[in-house]
Amino acid sequence: MTAPRRPTLHDVAREVGVSAKTVSRVLNGDGPTSAHTRAKVLAAVERLGFQPNLMARNIRTGGPDTTIGLIVPDMGNPFFGTVGGGIEDTVRGRGLTLLLGSSAEDPDRERALIATFLARRVSALMVVPTTGSVHAHLRVARGSGLPVVFLDRPGTGLAADCVVSSNRLGARDGTAHLIAGGHRRIAFIGDRPTTLYTRRERLAGYRAALEAAGLPYDRSLVVDGHTQAEAAETTVRLLRLPDPPTALLAANNFAAMGTVLGLARTGRRDIALVAFDDLPLAEVLEPPLTAVTQDPAAIGAAAAGLALARLDGDRSRARTVTVPTRLVLRGSGEQPPSRELVTS
Amino acid sequence: MTAPRRPTLHDVAREVGVSAKTVSRVLNGDGPTSAHTRAKVLAAVERLGFQPNLMARNIRTGGPDTTIGLIVPDMGNPFFGTVGGGIEDTVRGRGLTLLLGSSAEDPDRERALIATFLARRVSALMVVPTTGSVHAHLRVARGSGLPVVFLDRPGTGLAADCVVSSNRLGARDGTAHLIAGGHRRIAFIGDRPTTLYTRRERLAGYRAALEAAGLPYDRSLVVDGHTQAEAAETTVRLLRLPDPPTALLAANNFAAMGTVLGLARTGRRDIALVAFDDLPLAEVLEPPLTAVTQDPAAIGAAAAGLALARLDGDRSRARTVTVPTRLVLRGSGEQPPSRELVTS
DNA sequence: CTGAAAGCGCTAACAT
């Protein structure tokens, strides 16, 4: 009692009494076919539940597979999920399907996934590159026409298209907003590793804002918090410093959540906070969260647009698209620096 | 200046001066190969940047493609993203890759995606079925051995494995918790369409709890809120009823967010709230959110486990796995019903 | 309008 084989083109042809090629013609609508045979073929297709084997077709036509490979660090992160949605929405009209893998920020896993995707002959490759990964091995594939787009962070060792948020400007604007509110001691709660592209860019924006305002850069105010829990602890520790900050810039969404949590735990309502990356319930928090918001769907759409243009023959040199961030004022950035609460 | 063709097995063979089969043997490690030729082959593979064509291999071996097709309503929803992560983690060791598409709750899109996945000869199919979709057309594929697993909601028209949360029990426990706190008028803010499986199950659990406590079922307390904004409005409206509820059961995460938002807008701190599905900042809210939490990663892992078992020859009849929910008490469910605030 | 033959890139089944 073994499972029956899936029907093939030949099975359909035999059923109808025509050649395989005729069935192929009907299904792909290329050559001319009589209305009569077409009807019979379609009926047989329906009856047998025939599904053409896309792999076999791709082999023969030699073209790339109608898939787009996407590698993200974490599928559960709605930022990357939404990026994926933006890609899918853009390429669906072209009949492309998403092949998705998560690297878990591990360069080895990223490499393995890329190899798998290349072996599958994806028609384009989109990667959120992990820190420490090098993409020189993509040369051959890229050389033979494979569009490669780096997302959220630039890649290394390969000249390829890239789509990122305006990290530096966004962080600068957020920091400037705090400075405009009278703050002079502003902490930066960042990601890890500290070499992470987005962390570096956002820190640069933070520093640029300080500098523009003539404020000193105090290294003790730059701290890490990779997870929510860690950022929360870090926040609590910051506020216990001899000369504590009166405002915080949370430089990613984990840091944002952790910072909110830390402030809630200490009961401090007087600390100003600007988060990089929005949170779902930002407006419900007390005070409502002021945030530098990104547009992940737009990032995905832009990346997909670049890839499609390449597939359509665009041979211009690698471009970097910057998707603007937006400062959304909700209140948490407006807490004034209260001198009387600064403990010596 | 056309792009060079990607190297094939024969290119490598020619480069080394052996037959294609020998290269194949080296790469797949089946037949015996001398250390000498192996080294030469591997060197040539490296030099040419050869990647074996997986589609060609799959065609020849006749096996299914080493992909798992996953269809979710929305990639940006972290619930489904995490489900996907759970699947990927479970199947990665078997060399399976995720093929992902989103149906946007549209049965036609779901059908199209299923057709695409079947055409790609996925080795298993996992679907979060859209309301109104029928899966009878999967019979042929399933009959020839394709494992099909429905996620989060049962499918229609096909006996297949299924993994769901304990929606009914979870909702019952959440409601019972409110009743234990002294509440007698508890509203249910649910999803749309009202025929959605999870909505129906959770409503059934809510009713079961009422019944067990001898409380009447009041239809005017059962309302819809498909989006956060809608649930927020609905919440405000509920509290303006002549005989308003003193407690709310938000039956999904959009409803949860909307309810929190609605309560914040009206400034009502005296309304008890239990949410089905947790929120990221649940513990920071005021009061901290009591929630019936689901385990999306476990749902994905269970589904993948079922599919792998089927691939390994399990021919037992279709099973339904229920992944337990957990009632996490944080405070928002403890607000006592305050008689004096009930307006006539 | 339709069919026969060849071949895409790879591997199973025999050779040697």
Add this chain to the structure above:
DNA sequence: ATGTTAGCGCTTTCAG
């Protein structure tokens, strides 16, 4: 230990 032949399911090419 390696090579040859055939063929997976489909489409291209060339004949009818």
